[in-house]
């Protein structure tokens with residue numbers, strides 16, 4: 001088991017996106033680490049994230065997925081820059097038409113806790129969708 005990511009995974013299972021924070025310099029950290037990458041402090045805690053951010057990049061996978069994901073093709077991966085200033089890789093919910101053509105770089109996106117109708121995976125994944133206008 002990946003102990004570093006355990007709190008992150010538990011949060012996702014509970015419908016919450018969590019970020020690691022450094023108690024010393026109060027900066028958000030992603031991906032989880034044993035020490036703060038900014039001040040090397042070791043007092044790290046977990047707090048709920050805003051869940052809002054912007055889409056930095058995306059790719060729609062049609063072919064060549066890792067074996068564990070071949071039955072989920074096609075799917076979209078997005079790099080999301082959260083309001084807290086860190087970025088992470090997540091999955092993007094499809095548009096109403098089943099594709100992802102409605103997504104644009106730098107558009108506002110939001111975390112979707114435990115969305116219905118998505119493939120279940122052994123490790124939870126953070127899902128995002130365009131922020132409701």
Ligand SMILES: [Zn+2]
Pocket residue numbers: 022023024025026027036037038039040041
């Ligand atoms: Zn720090």
